[in-house]
Amino acid sequence: MDSRYEVEFKVRGDDFLAAGEASNQIKETLIMLGVPSPISRRASVITYEAEMNLVIHSGGGILRAIITPEKLTIEAKDQGPGIPDLDLAMREGFSTASDKVREMGFGAGMGLPNIKRNSDCLQIDSLIGKGTILTATVFFHQGEGNRG
Amino acid sequence: MNLKEIVSCIGAETLHGEDLLEKVEVEKAYASDLMSDVLAFAWPGTLLLTGLTNVQIVRTAQMMDIPAVVFVRGKRPQEEAVALAKNIGMPLLVSSMSMYETCGLLYKAGLSPCVIPAREA
Numbered sequence: 001m002d003s004r005y006e007v008e009f010k011v012r013g014d015d016f017l018a019a020g021e022a023s024n025q026i027k028e029t030l031i032m033l034g035v036p037s038p039i040s041r042r043a044s045v046i047t048y049e050a051e052m053n054l055v056i057h058s059g060g061g062i063l064r065a066i067i068t069p070e071k072l073t074i075e076a077k078d079q080g081p082g083i084p085d086l087d088l089a090m091r092e093g094f095s096t097a098s099d100k101v102r103e104m105g106f107g108a109g110m111g112l113p114n115i116k117r118n119s120d121c122l123q124i125d126s127l128i129g130k131g132t133i134l135t136a137t138v139f140f141h142q143g144e145g146n147r148g
Numbered sequence: 149m150n151l152k153e154i155v156s157c158i159g160a161e162t163l164h165g166e167d168l169l170e171k172v173e174v175e176k177a178y179a180s181d182l183m184s185d186v187l188a189f190a191w192p193g194t195l196l197l198t199g200l201t202n203v204q205i206v207r208t209a210q211m212m213d214i215p216a217v218v219f220v221r222g223k224r225p226q227e228e229a230v231a232l233a234k235n236i237g238m239p240l241l242v243s244s245m246s247m248y249e250t251c252g253l254l255y256k257a258g259l260s261p262c263v264i265p266a267r268e269a
Contacts, residue, residue, distance in 0.1 A: 024207070041211075105183035108185060
């Protein structure tokens, strides 16, 4: 693997048909680079949930994956409404999603907890009215982070 | 169990992937109408059963390395979901029975559940 590999996708808000395409391309990139499946699956959950958040809550945004020999960093950046209460948003079952989104099987309040569960490190910086930057890291070798 | 045995067990209709039925083997099943729950609890290689029909079902399955989807209650997946499944070679089955009955038959036939890890209160 080269020392650094970066892919970036623009995710459109409310485009439920295309939602997941960026995550799939990131997954394919990881497979192409020889990342083992348990890691690529964890990465897939993170990217897919983050991508759905961009589609559902933020009016779209940028999804980026940065891959180095040591780790994968996934960044989801938007200029959406921001998260008013991050502790609440991290709780399983809490969701502000619309009925339409729930009818599609999302908005069960599992998105951010799922991202956290699959990340070794997770940082969320959110400003009301300005947007949110989510940065999740997955280490390729155990013992380099504190998963959970 | 391969998908052909599953089709026979629940009397399912094959919407796509007839040629893959004998090749795709599953040991476990997970049934849910909540896709985030699938992302949280389904094991890779699991058969997914759902009553939802949109394209995100196939996308979620793809993300989780789920090899096939059974739509229950006779629900038929939307056109976009079938198109994506065809594109990625994922068999789609339809059971006319309820989620409960479909799952019951598969459980009885030996498909294991995905064990949910102990959760914090």
